[in-house]
Amino acid sequence: MNAARPLTPPTAWEDLVTAALLGTDRRTPPGTAPGRAAPAALLDAAAAETVRRRAGLRPGRAAPLPAPAAEDPRPALPVAAARRLAFLLADRPGSGSGGRRGTAPDLMELLPQWLTAVNARGFAAPAESLPALLDAARGRTDLRPAALEFAGPRALWLARLNPDWRFALRAAPGGGASLPGPTETERIERLWQEGLFAERVALLATIRLRDPDAARELLAASWSAERAEDRLMFLDSLRAGLGPRDEPFLEQALTDRSRNVRATAAELLSALPGSALAARMAVRAGACVAVDHTVDTPTLLVEAPHECDAAMERDGVSAKAPPGRGERSWWFGQLVEAAPLATWRSRLGGRTPEQIVALPVADDWLGELHAAWCRAAVRQRDADWSRALLGVPSAPGAGGPGAVSLAERAKLLGTLPAAERADWVAGFIAAHGLSEAFQLLGVCPVPWATPLGRAVVDALNIARDAGSYPWSFSGVMGLAERCLDPGEAARLDALLAVPDEPEDASPGAGSYWAEAFQRLGRTLRLRAVMAQELTSPPAPTSSPPD
Template identity: 70%
Template structure:
């Protein structure tokens, strides 16, 4: 009699080829029904013959979480949000006027974390599933899940991402426990070591630097790059000697990152070297009648420049000299230029004419320097007035670069600038700028966005092109604006030149906006409720 394994393999072959081409062995019957009967018999025999495996060790007790529990209504809301996430992942089609609950999960988690609530034990599995599916949820979801969430993640390989941890994770050793820190640094997985370095860096920047130095020569290039990037937090002059040594690293990416970090330290030797090079290239023109900026781009990229992070070969389509000039100016402390230009302010320097067509390149490099050095004075000068068209601004026409400049300004100033930009230019070019404004939007910004949407609706504009801004408004408008927006939920008569169906779409979109804002207000109230 053939063995169970052989018989099973024969059944699989017959199932794949078909019983006509590969009949069953004599006595087993013929046709697909006989095949299924035989498969059922063998399956039962194989299962009945299994011997019980040795019991696994019982997991340890879940750690305590001293945070207060959620109010009952907030707990029910979280369950609804997480359930809707699972249901909507396979749904498609038009959204209608109902709020998108999935997009409200980050806001709910941020509000719950701010109030210091602990996650309900029964909702930890769907919460970890949500964080596994969406990396943007992970920091807030893991903070809310707390020590019990990390304990639970250790029992399920699908939640392994949570074990990679973050600074402050309960799975990392205490930064003051030198032996445990050293052991994990020597033996841990790469992700654990990155998290450990961040945790130690937050507690003791010098200790983190010593830890990194101890194994630096033996690390892989890609690992050295990630470890080096962790020095951005708490960067100080104490890091300069190590970063100067990293300028000679065998990896080009490591050298470039070290140079970038050093250029963010205005008093570093690299910053002084870059300032000397840039000052020889950019000067006030003393021969012209009116003040102008004269530019003489570098004629070569020598070995010393390359060691300091200047990339010699430009991207396709870029000239060598302009490429080198931009890198020198970007790495030069902005404090150099007022002295270089006779005490002029940043705004006055940016307003000066630049000779020989170098203005766009020079201003773009100043923009990158302002972002790197987090200099709000230069950011204001390079942004210019929000009423100016982007193509006529003093700095750069790139909305991505403008967003980075805005991020250096205080939140209220940022929102006011974008509100004036939207009022002057509408929403077609404002999406990236809105994304850097604090949430909820301040009243002037919210009003400016709603007014621009209403103008687009009245003009019969193609409505689907504003869906991104409408989605931002649902998440970022102050919920108190809901009553004022109610008037926009009606369906107006369509102008003759409007896009077909536009009026109905606008009405539906505004109904969804109003209902989402009211839902957000209800969520906040539920989190503020007293626990009986």
């Protein structure tokens, strides 16, 4: 009888793996007799070989420990708010596909609002919550700015250790390093010359906020060496703090070899009513519009340009019209959009914006003219013209003649003070209901002002009583959960019962409406509690991660 031979490296482990893959009936393990005992012998041999292999490893040199995370000087989050954060981060969307949501608040939809509130109060994130917070921000890009602001320097420390969180480094200039201060000229110059594109954009935007002239000079120094697509993004950063001192640089950009850069420079110059480009556009646009006094009612006459010359193109007018658009109307709209709105008062007999908008326009030019004025009002942030173009919210067609779409109305509303904006939308909803209000509600500050919130709740109640199809209002209901003032929760108590369904109502609509109002009320009360938790006693100071 032959004695068992010892397993010898380096073939022993490979032989055992081969025997396991083929089976002991076809391949006997080395040093083992075939038969019923072969499988057990294979496992014994594998266990012994595993121990031998591990014992034979030489210990490697210990890697240096990472440097400790930077201290976060902000105050610790209150205890109750820290618990709330854990609940918000633990919530995950249900696995159902399109089913009813029930009456429970959607915690993940409240997380963005909670982050905004906590950042406004300047609290630091608890160290133990950072992994879950980074995971949530990884899955939802809309959370990232607020989540990373709240997470602070410790999140960047963690992101260097976990590839799944590298997005945090990409979002931070200098790969997570702090931005240079105003006096750190060498660091500013090095990051501007050597940084990645996203880092340079972030650096330029930051400097622009604190010193617009310094940012413009930094950009001008390297302008000629930048790629066209980079010049476009850098130029766009000048929107913040745009002023007359930017005009010489923007005028130079009008001769750029990139059409998109030229168009952006022209747009920025037209937003400066006192610029030379704005004056040129005022002359061109003014020559196209006049008042006809030969008819009983003064009427605006439009004579659109017959050509787009080189000077117009240099000033940002695009010569080629989009498909389905006439060239002359295309050129005309661009001229009016870029002309200072103050031009029209002197050009049209000293009339106010309301009087100008009310004038009839001959030959079907009304839509084109008013749409261009809408764009000009938004670009120049002119509230008086926006009011004139919006008209009263109860007007037929739900707006002024220039408000050609909900998107235009929303943009015009964005130029008005917050309270006036909310009042206009409340009047719109009272007159026209909620069917077209969703986009308008999105431009109103949160929490909604009391008149707006009550108009929304009243309109939802009217829709319910009318037997309207409930699921068509789910978007507005979800918006109300996030935007209604929590103080409105008590007004909802009368709406929680299941209503009687009209004969022509959708089956089950009544119970759906009751469920939706219950969820709305519970969400508002939860938001009130969450706000109160941010004013409770602070949590013990967390230690930085090891």
